[in-house]
Amino acid sequence: MSNGLDIRLADIRRHFGARVVLDGFTAHFAAGEFVAIVGRSGCGKSTLLRLLAGLDAAQGGRLEADAAPLADSREDVRIMYQDARLLPWRKVAENVALGLQGERGRIRALALDALDRVGLADRAEEWPGNLSGGQRQRVALARALVHRPRLLLLDEPLGALDALTRIEMHRLIERVWSEHQFTAVLVTHDVGEAVALADRVLLVEDGRIALDQRVDLPRPRDRGDTAFARLEGRVLHRLLGDGAADREDLRAVA
């Protein structure tokens, strides 16, 4: 039984002035599913994530979690940003413990445990300023995990990292996802990353789902694998706009 939230988005609308970003966006993320959302810049994928995080409000439509309004589940939703957004004036362990309520000793134990999960238990007393970019993102991941989220939102969290660190982070995210069994929504512009991590890759274009591609490759996934490459190629082709235009034709059969 999955610990994740079952998310339904129905007919979501969001426009900024005259610019329509999301126009009747509808999707379903099953509990415990890992969904990646890819698309060109400005396609609405980040807006979608901000709506899910409650950082922005839709102008129409419904966001539901387990058949109740998503807004009731704020405590179960955590987000990892593009930049780690650690408080530079708090030690690593204090950053992880941010927003936890309760007795000091218990909070600290939880924070150290979360740091241990991301392999940074020995850096608990450092200032964030002394960590590398990859380490900072791992701390940010620990900070999200410590709240036992049932929906984890990932807003291009690895965009600024070097290739090797990214692959390490992929493994780490995959591991904690399979351990904690939360629902994960990853926004990324890297199709390879999406195919490596997700159960489903959604390609968003003009505020709608243009392609819903299931990824049934066994984990951990091998990027050198031909099936991997074929899937990555398919999404990429669609993203770049070559190939047939009809959406229904391209909807992959699971």
Next chain:
Amino acid sequence: MKKLSLHGRGVLSWLVPVFVIVAWQVVVQAGWLSTRILPAPSAVLAAGWNLLASGELVEHIGASTARAAVGFAIGGGIGFFFGLINGSNRLAEDLFDTTLQMVRNVPHLALIPLVILWFGIGEEGKIFLVALGVFFPIYLNTFHGIRSVPADLIEMGRSYGLKGGELFREVVLPGALPNILVGVRYALGFTWLTLIVAETISATSGIGYMAMSAREFLQTDVVVLAILMYAALGKFADLAARALERRWLRWNTAFLAA
């Protein structure tokens, strides 16, 4: 060229000041410079010792320090308060900031005649002037500090469930602190500057008063001593502020590197 050790460099940097003092002593002792214009360092030292022994020096320093502290606390407190509310609330900014910026353009020392009319030469007038001088650096830097806290971090704090007082304590205040402390250092400079002027014009105690009464009796050594006292107190206040910065801004890599 051989590099000097850290110790060697420390010694080197004191070479010029020591030379100047020795030269000053020699020039005065040799009679090339009238003691009326500048007494010898030894004479200043002796005057300091005498005043210390009579308890007068401690009394004057105490009076000046008390004025500085009270004025700083009042002006700094009000400046901090307005910086906080104007920095975090647009309505408050619209309501108060323009007025405060207009008042800022009045040099506070220009108010001295008015202040004497209002308060006479009592303590209130001097404390009022110090508070006024301290207000603006604290206000401006607190305001700017709060505004410069990254919106990203505030959003992050909110999405991690921080609200109101907690958000302020964890994110806003620490983020504004580097700027606030810059304001504190400026304000300390203004404190002593204001006191120097205010005490030389109207006072019955304090270092400025000591200097002015010494001038009437042509005690140049005491006048020089008073000037040095102001310098020492200013330096001491600045060191205290830097110590606060070191302690509160340890996280700042710029401070780690320094």
